[in-house]
Amino acid sequence: MEDRPVPLPAAGEVLVAVSHAGVNRPDCLQRAGLYPPPKGASDLPGLEISGEVVALGEGASQELLGQKICALTNGGGYAEYCTVPCGQCLPVPEGLSMAEAAALPETLFTVWHNVFERGHARDGEVLLVHGGTSGIGTMAIKLGKLFGLTVIATCGSDAKCAAARDVGADLAINYREEDFGEAVRAFTGGGGADVILDVVAGAYTQRNLDCLAMDGRLVTIATLGGTTAEISVVKLMVKRQTLTGSTLRARSDNFKALLAQEIHQNAWPLVSEGLLRPQMDRLFPLAEAAAAHARMEAGEHVGKMVLVLAGEE
Secondary structure, eight states, X not given: XXXXXXXXXXXXXXXXXXXXXXXXXXXXXXXXXXXXXXXXXXXXXXXXXXXXXXXXXXXXXXXXXXXXXXXXXXXXXXXXXXXXXXXXXXXXXXXXXXXXXXXXXXXXXXXXXXXXXXXXXXXXXXXXXXXXXXXHHHHHHHHHHHTTOEEEEEESSHHHHXXXXXXXXXXXXXXXXXXXXXXXXXXXXXXXXXXXXXXXOTTHHHHHHHTEEEEEEEEEOOOTTOSOOOOOHHHXXXXXXXXXXOOSTTSOHHHHHHHHHHHXXXXXXXXXXXXXXXXXXXXXXXXXXXXXXXXXXXXXOSSEEEEXXXXXX
């Protein structure tokens, strides 16, 4: 822990008195020196927060002052104060705790963009989610079910498979005990998954394509299994498959603002109505951020871990 000057909001930004900050795997990577912040961003970890807007930069809407918001940040969330571009803020609706609010932006922005915008998922299709009990995995399961998808999840233990089913997965596969591709093909009558959200890459890439349906879309968002892969291009061509992927942090503020608008229009009503909530794992005081990182790196969590800066424990 250290003291720093309170940051000043630039034009188009707000200053937020942070209540809670979500913990994400990129925070662990940044701590290890493997995921440097983009140019101009804070060197502190923290990609999502909840809190109260306490100051406005030039051009920021006066209506935001005093509002309780949650936001996707460009960095700096592990602090009592954080500056955020206005377009990346979402209002905290009644009935949503500030801890839950801090657990939503990173996973919701990531899942919405990659499953529904890049993956073009639509109701009636089958979605395969790797890492089903992670923050992103649990959000993909919940959001997929709310939008009419059949959701299959892979997990590393029977206990985590049970947790994924509790979250809403139609099928949970223990990848340590059975071949996930065979299980997917059996469950879908040989058709395969229409969309796969992959955090593994590496050797998983061809295995994913092998259980991907005709005209299926494979969306890769992390490379836990390696950064390179060898695939059969002929198989991809014959099945007319799409292989894509993305990262979010390096995208422009304008892109993130447009994505926030899409989420506010399409997914935020589900939050306001109480139909969509993050799967919460555990809260940690900010001073115990290292313990949260250790829990994440050990794979012990189910859902989201959140750091408490102020407010409820």
